[in-house]
Amino acid sequence: MPKRLVYLDNAATTPVRPEVLEAMLPYLGPDAFGNPSSPHRFGRAARAGVEEAKRTIAAALGADPGQVIFTSGGTEADNLAVIGCALAARERGGPFRVAVSAIEHKAVLAAAHAVARLGGEEIILPVNGQGEVAEDGLSEALARGVAVVSVMWVNNEIGVVQPVARLAVRCREAGVPFHVDGVQAFGKVPVSLHDVACTLFTVSGHKIGAPKGIGALVVRDRHAVEAIIHGGGQQFGIRPGTENVPGIVGLGAAVELAAREQAAFAARVAALRDELERRLLAVVPDAVINAAHGRRAPHVTSVSIPGTDSEALLMHLDLAGIACSSGSACSTGAVEPSHVLTAMGVPRELGVAALRFSFGKENTLEDVETLIGALPKIVEKVRALSAVLHR
């Protein structure tokens, strides 16, 4: 009998939603395949799709259509925000220095590191044991002067929600651009930039049912960023290159759906997550829910299982038909200890033994039951293995 497959890795990526695919198809075919910069009818058809997507996305996020800059995804948007702000600051004689939280996605951390390698400086803002950015660290950074502060709305590994509205006010008062990586927040928690006075905001397509390879950076102050790639002047020169029209249209459709469904989605997956945590602790009583007492988004939970390692757990779960994640996977597929858990002060033996379960719209209680049914035996086997391999 084929085993039941369970996908609990929606924070990694999601399938393209049928509605999104439907919306994209005309822009791949003969009617609207054109270059949106072309003055002829083919170009106009493509342009119309791009502009409509911009309006949709702006409305959903609480921004203006002219502020939506499309990118190849979350990583590029984050790079544009961090490196672009640093370059712009240096250009006008400001600080060539960026401040990012210790638990940012690698897209932000590596971009900050790139600034340092270009001769600038990176400040890593520490977090407390629940993964929240320590505000005295922010105060110090703002006092020194930085080109940009970047803090993610929802952490991708542990789901912790940062007080971005308050941090945005702090940055605004200091006259410093504030970037929010909203990749794991949008569609999961209520997101309105009317309430968050950030300068820049990243959203990614493939986390919400659009294809991979499309994302956007909301740029509310065009002087705050300088382009990091150069070309034909599209998108105000901030991110030139012929627009990925089908991707943009798909992103628009996905954003609209995610915004509309957010509240219902959050309620549903929060119940599933709570059930997973409750039942998991019942069968593995010494498991540790990371950031359990922090403010968390509804779709992610990070669980450390003492005496195991995530690499072996992931393999055994996959063979049982269950897909989840260790949080951060190396490009080879080998597992490294999570930098997020390390920054939170989680001991190494728990950091290397973490599993991230992340819910999407297709998950059901049956998925949780399948996982909980398989887990005790797997934990037992992996514990025996780890006891030998890590002694």
Add this chain to the structure above:
Amino acid sequence: MSGGVDSSVAAALLVEAGYDVVGATMKLFCYGDAVPDRPCCSLDSITDARLVAHKLGVPHYVLNFEDRFGRDVIANFVAEYARGRTPIPCVRCNSFTKFRDFLYHADALDCAYVATGHYAIARDGALFRGRDPRKDQSYFLWGIDRGVVARMLTPVGSLTKRETRDVARRLGLVTAEKVESVEICFVPDDDYVGVLERHLPADAPALSPGPLVTAAGAVVGEHAGFARYTIGQRRGLPGGFREPMYVVAIRPETREVVIGSGDELFGHNVTLAEVNWLAEPLAPGNAVLVQCRYRAPAVPGRVRAVEGGTLALDLAQPVRAITPGQSGALYDGESRLLGGGVIA
């Protein structure tokens, strides 16, 4: 699955034979530090292994053994050169990593067998040379646990390299035409001295100048570190002698590299340490075939003494460049690998 053609074909043949196969690649050291691409052990190779597994319809995992490989294999490699010896890390890897640590994972997955792309043949709990005499890799396997042999599958051991490639082509595996890897996986560009320089202190005796001497004790020059030499080496030695000179001994305690004529390279006996048996242990007086270098012929010998983990052998004919740190693999007349040890 290293991402090379041999392990790819091994996996493919098992799938064809109806086994329930799980593919795995061992990550043995960090790939981040500009290790140039090579047929095995690089990131591209992991991708190739994954592609092959996907094509075969089997799962594939990357298992991290960096810590243990670093300790059991790389650290030993460095320590052996620092002692003036010439180690074979592939033997250590087989004994400690591939056929020990890796098996813990196999056990946890309830895998009855562990398969390998080695050119050797496991049959009824005994290990034999591979069928292709130019590819036979049994020499590197003397140190594995005897109990492992009973659950080893060696699908390419009974093939020639050409036949292995033919299978890969027939199945359309991406690794079919891949160049053979002959280097040590963690030694980029065959520059083992570079690895030693990274792991040893700058003033390590093994990398510091010392005298080049003859067996008679005459100092004939200086060398730049005895770890740069191995027994039988000719390259890098001064000229001006009546006949070609070779390294015949390394004396780490005095940093001396001893050179001599080709005749001085031949030995009539060999002592093995860390002896491991894959058959019933031999006793003094027993006849055996011993192979003291990869691709060297095995020569007849007789056990002189067995004591603890060491085995002393008298050789029926002189053997060239018996090198401490290399392996002595023991065979019977039927090409069965009986065991072996590290040349003392």
